[in-house]
Amino acid sequence: MKKYKNILNSVDKCDNFLLTTHVSPDGDGIGSLLGLKYILQLYADKIDLVLDDSVPEYLKFLSGTEDIYLYDEFDKTENRIDYDLVFVVDCGDLDRTGNVVNLISEDSKIINIDHHDDNQEYGSYNYVDSTVSSTGELIYDLAVELGANFKRDFGIAIAAAIITDTGNFKFSNTTSKAHRIIADMLELGIDTEKIIREVYENENYSGLKLKGSVLSNLHLAGEENISWASVSQKDLNHFQADWDDTEGLVNSIRSVKGVEVGVLFKEMAEDKIKVSLRSNEYFAVNEFAHQFEGGGHPRAAGCTIMASLAEVEEKVISKLESELGFNN
Numbered sequence: 656m657k658k659y660k661n662i663l664n665s666v667d668k669c670d671n672f673l674l675t676t677h678v679s680p681d682g683d684g685i686g687s688l689l690g691l692k693y694i695l696q697l698y699a700d701k702i703d704l705v706l707d708d709s710v711p712e713y714l715k716f717l718s719g720t721e722d723i724y725l726y727d728e729f730d731k732t733e734n735r736i737d738y739d740l741v742f743v744v745d746c747g748d749l750d751r752t753g754n755v756v757n758l759i760s761e762d763s764k765i766i767n768i769d770h771h772d773d774n775q776e777y778g779s780y781n782y783v784d785s786t787v788s789s790t791g792e793l794i795y796d797l798a799v800e801l802g803a804n805f806k807r808d809f810g811i812a813i814a815a816a817i818i819t820d821t822g823n824f825k826f827s828n829t830t831s832k833a834h835r836i837i838a839d840m841l842e843l844g845i846d847t848e849k850i851i852r853e854v855y856e857n858e859n860y861s862g863l864k865l866k867g868s869v870l871s872n873l874h875l876a877g878e879e880n881i882s883w884a885s886v887s888q889k890d891l892n893h894f895q896a897d898w899d900d901t902e903g904l905v906n907s908i909r910s911v912k913g914v915e916v917g918v919l920f921k922e923m924a925e926d927k928i929k930v931s932l933r934s935n936e937y938f939a940v941n942e943f944a945h946q947f948e949g950g951g952h953p954r955a956a957g958c959t960i961m962a963s964l965a966e967v968e969e970k971v972i973s974k975l976e977s978e979l980g981f982n983n
């Protein structure tokens with residue numbers, strides 16, 4: 656039984672595709688998008704990749720990212736059409752595509768490919784599997800089923816998706832299959848060490864100094880079961896850094912010995928705070944984030960709360976303390 660037969664039937668009948676992923680795109684979103692593009696090129700000439708936010712600096716080494724449109728620029732071009740088929744990857748909720756949702760017409764068929772267990776199944780066809788490491792793994796399966804010939808760039812994109820979403824095979828979503836796919840990529844001659852270096856060991860001087868400063872203001876709460884820190888607009892300006900430079904910071908916050916939950920608060924604008932949550936062993940941060948209209952995975956989730964930085968810090972940390980059983 657072919658798992659992706661509806662995709663095959665749909666791509667055969669359609670002439671143009673729109674591909675997108677979530678706001679604040681990450682390695683899995685971008686890698687999956689590019690991998691999918693390489694597969695779909697066999698079926699159509701018009702394939703537009705459009706995102707609400709730009710591709711982060713640390714992913715620009717992936718070839719094909721230069722052809723990804725930013726919604727604000729794309730919307731003004733004559734390129735825009737009513738797409739037959741829209742692929743949304745690594746995105747649990749259609750609203751998380753941001754403004755790109757405006758490019759989807761009522762007649763467009765949506766194909767939803769994702770691994771978030773809180774996925775809203777908003778597609779005409781939904782391929783949601785929360786047991787896989789990453790959406791990249793699903794795109795790899797799709798390529799195998801369609802009999803696509805793996806090209807180098809496809810392999811690099813999928814390897815980047817898997818490597819980033821498993822944090823270099825460190826996170827709890829790491830599977831034997833994720834390792835097997837990377838083994839295949841190594842056999843294809845793909846330089847995974849280079850991908851890892853590009854993503855993790857390529858810090859901006861100003862960004863690393865920002866991280867140092869944030870970590871020197873690390874706090875503990877909930878009888879040392881919670882560690883947290885914040886990045887304000889002032890910090891960002893002081894170090895002349897940008898949000899891309901905070902990538903991975905929440906993992907350092909979570910890595911304090913004995914801590915279950917690590918939290919990073921990011922002051923995106925006055926009264927708009929992005930909260931990144933990570934846990935180590937048992938606390939379901941996605942369920943916690945749902946209470947603030949956010950979501951994600953059990954060990955990695957996020958939400959955005961509209962209040963001042965100090966208010967959000969206080970509210971989130973005290974709620975976490977109480978949910979973890981430390982009522983102060």
Ligand code: 5GP
Pocket residue numbers: 677679747748751930931932948949950951952955956957958959
């Ligand atoms: P991050 O903290 O790196 O931004 O996100 C961690 C995980 O949570 C990712 O899987 C991301 O897609 C998800 N996530 C982050 N923020 C939100 C949000 O506001 N809503 C939902 N549904 N998921 C989010």
Ligand code: MN
Pocket residue numbers: 683684745770789790820
């Ligand atoms: Mn993912």
